[in-house]
Amino acid sequence: MTDLAAPERPAPPAPPPRRALKANLGAADRTFRGIARGGGITVLVIMALVGTFLAYRAWQALRKAGFSFLTTQAWDPDGGHFGIAAVIVGTILIALVAVIIAVPLAMGSALYISEYAPRGIQRTLISLVDLMAAVPSVVYGLWGAFLLQWKVISLSRWISDWFGWIPIFKVNGVSRHDPLATPTVYTSSTFIAGMVVALMVTPIACSIMREAFSQAPAGEREGAYALGATRWGMIRSVVLPFGKGAIIGGTMLGLGRALGETIAVVMIISPVFVVQPHILQNGTSSVSSLIALRYGEASGFGLSALMAAGLALFVLTLFVNFAAAAIVARSRSGAVSEV
Amino acid sequence: MTTLETSQLPVEAPQQTAGAPPRTVLPNRSSPAGQQARRRVGVLRTTDLLALFGALAASLTMTGLLWTQLSPFTGVLGYVVTSWVLFVLIYAVLVSFDESRPTMWDRIALVVVHSLGAVLLGVLIFVVVYTFVRGWSALVHVNFFTQDMRDAGPLDPLTVGGIKHAIVGTLIQVGIALVIAVPLALLAAVFLHEVPGRFSRFVRTVVEAMTALPDILAGLFIFATLILIFGVEKSGLAAATALAVTIVPIITRAADVVLRLVPGSLTEASYALGSGQWRTVWHVVMPTARSGLATAVILGAARAIGETSPVLLTAGFTATFNADPTHNPMVSLPLEAYSLVQSPQKTMIARGFGSAATLLVLVLVLFAIARVIGGRGAGQLTARQQRRSVRASRRDAARYITRLSSAQPALPTESGAP
Numbered sequence: 001m002t003d004l005a006a007p008e009r010p011a012p013p014a015p016p017p018r019r020a021l022k023a024n025l026g027a028a029d030r031t032f033r034g035i036a037r038g039g040g041i042t043v044l045v046i047m048a049l050v051g052t053f054l055a056y057r058a059w060q061a062l063r064k065a066g067f068s069f070l071t072t073q074a075w076d077p078d079g080g081h082f083g084i085a086a087v088i089v090g091t092i093l094i095a096l097v098a099v100i101i102a103v104p105l106a107m108g109s110a111l112y113i114s115e116y117a118p119r120g121i122q123r124t125l126i127s128l129v130d131l132m133a134a135v136p137s138v139v140y141g142l143w144g145a146f147l148l149q150w151k152v153i154s155l156s157r158w159i160s161d162w163f164g165w166i167p168i169f170k171v172n173g174v175s176r177h178d179p180l181a182t183p184t185v186y187t188s189s190t191f192i193a194g195m196v197v198a199l200m201v202t203p204i205a206c207s208i209m210r211e212a213f214s215q216a217p218a219g220e221r222e223g224a225y226a227l228g229a230t231r232w233g234m235i236r237s238v239v240l241p242f243g244k245g246a247i248i249g250g251t252m253l254g255l256g257r258a259l260g261e262t263i264a265v266v267m268i269i270s271p272v273f274v275v276q277p278h279i280l281q282n283g284t285s286s287v288s289s290l291i292a293l294r295y296g297e298a299s300g301f302g303l304s305a306l307m308a309a310g311l312a313l314f315v316l317t318l319f320v321n322f323a324a325a326a327i328v329a330r331s332r333s334g335a336v337s338e339v
Numbered sequence: 340m341t342t343l344e345t346s347q348l349p350v351e352a353p354q355q356t357a358g359a360p361p362r363t364v365l366p367n368r369s370s371p372a373g374q375q376a377r378r379r380v381g382v383l384r385t386t387d388l389l390a391l392f393g394a395l396a397a398s399l400t401m402t403g404l405l406w407t408q409l410s411p412f413t414g415v416l417g418y419v420v421t422s423w424v425l426f427v428l429i430y431a432v433l434v435s436f437d438e439s440r441p442t443m444w445d446r447i448a449l450v451v452v453h454s455l456g457a458v459l460l461g462v463l464i465f466v467v468v469y470t471f472v473r474g475w476s477a478l479v480h481v482n483f484f485t486q487d488m489r490d491a492g493p494l495d496p497l498t499v500g501g502i503k504h505a506i507v508g509t510l511i512q513v514g515i516a517l518v519i520a521v522p523l524a525l526l527a528a529v530f531l532h533e534v535p536g537r538f539s540r541f542v543r544t545v546v547e548a549m550t551a552l553p554d555i556l557a558g559l560f561i562f563a564t565l566i567l568i569f570g571v572e573k574s575g576l577a578a579a580t581a582l583a584v585t586i587v588p589i590i591t592r593a594a595d596v597v598l599r600l601v602p603g604s605l606t607e608a609s610y611a612l613g614s615g616q617w618r619t620v621w622h623v624v625m626p627t628a629r630s631g632l633a634t635a636v637i638l639g640a641a642r643a644i645g646e647t648s649p650v651l652l653t654a655g656f657t658a659t660f661n662a663d664p665t666h667n668p669m670v671s672l673p674l675e676a677y678s679l680v681q682s683p684q685k686t687m688i689a690r691g692f693g694s695a696a697t698l699l700v701l702v703l704v705l706f707a708i709a710r711v712i713g714g715r716g717a718g719q720l721t722a723r724q725q726r727r728s729v730r731a732s733r734r735d736a737a738r739y740i741t742r743l744s745s746a747q748p749a750l751p752t753e754s755g756a757p
Binding site: 031047049111116130151154206229261262288292317321 | 415416417420441442444445447448449451452453454455456458459460462463465466467469470473523524525526527529530531533534538539541542544545546547548549550551552553554555556557559560562563564567584587588591615616617618620638641642644645646647648651652673676677680688691692695698699702703705706710
């Protein structure tokens, strides 16, 4: 409009004063905004308090232990000799095993639900996966401790027999194909704990991935088919690149969840306080199981040490989760048109 | 077809005149030269079936050979895994005899993706069924649901003692947790949705990161503050607070996602009609998103019911019935299951599995309710809601008509006012 009118005028008029875009809210709306803001701030404060309190209570132990807190393996706070080297390594190993098992499983199921499953059962499958995420961890823990543990022994033995030359698959105290080896060296291991945690992580990662896969643009899918792609070719060239952010983000969120899982791990592992790099061997530890097992008998200072371990876990999960959120937010998958 | 046939007439006519410039000739498609059979797409061919079953038979027998003759493997799990790997390899080879390379990869992906989906589904069913099977011997006794564990020693049979105290404890704790968490979480979600800006973006980021807060840290937080600093004893209230801390970010995030699905056209229509922000939120946004919000709350409740570790730190443990959340320890179902299976006695373990099965039933019920309520998107009404809104609309119309007819004789000029 202004372009058309411009040539007739001798000089461009002075730009009109900028209109204030701020709405003049009424009293009711101002109150509403205030209350809503109050709710938001409360949630933020609670979340901040969790971190602050952990740090505050942990300070006593951290100051005493100093840098050795990160390098000591033993856990004897009252004797003054404690650190998280063993438990944090155990935590990370369990989470890594869980993620390595969970990611292919989650990706496969997400692809199955979004690309292969018949339309009729798609919704049912989605709610089954959601249900799997809602199954309490104690139920998985029971399953892992009473059933899976004993079924996995043969697999663990097979792996350690044939791949024992790889350091992480080594099991101390058994020789290859030893028929008399006691099976209990293979129970309560990082591997089994990781398997059970993987089952808890899979549905979370799966639902994030499926969400992204099913949003892959139909035009690009049909373009791939029109160029002669098979279904797998289409998935590889359209769906997976589109969902890349969600795959990474879902994996990281799963990792965050796996790092913090408590009760199922407590039910399976037998705690040891040395760095246990052999994932098939009996005995490992994790930060959350340490807290769950030791909080009851802890003295004041021991509690402070436990808080310090909790703080380390908190920082670790927060870092992983922020990274996951950033990756998910930046990926193209989130782009949805406004209704 | 009809357009083709009619257009043939003018095309054929100029062909007869010699010397005229060549013109486009449409092919005559009315009678195809040969009889064409319609190609069938997406039908299983014999070769597909042969490849599939051949590979299956070959892999099973080959693994059997490996298992029995060549190498001393043991275990059903190993047998299944090995035969699956062999099956994929053999199937790929068989398909590659008939088909091109991309088709072969397509088939491999088909097999792998289907098996992964089946594994996940199988595990879910397996976990649920196993819990019920192991807990069945405890679940069949009525006293399991009507008594507490006060009189049940380690050697007592399953006809004595039950988990009434844990069921009641779970319900009380989750109830209190929801009372604390739901208003807070919904308010925060409304804030995130309605007051956009840098601050709410920050809150959203923090909330999203906190959804994966290790649950034991929530317990540790409450243990350090409420119990150690404020001197609240280990009780149902402390446990409920810990559960609330765990589920606030979960409900907030789910509700935020649901609120974002409310169509912008609806809120804009409300603003255009002159209503303020809180009226829009109260009368348009929240009712539109009602079913989704209910789902968010129920999923939060399902999560809270299953949490063990916050309760482990804050609720204490008791074998007796206690309905008072402010005093004395109060046990919940997951905690009961966890502590019962620590015992070496078979009956105690059966009771533990029975508690876990009861817990699963509770979660399943909540989940089913969430599905029924939340199956619809924002603004989609059930049949009853639709009938109700139609009735309300009819009432309004009738009201307008009566007002019109009563107002018309007195003020004919303002007939359109209401």
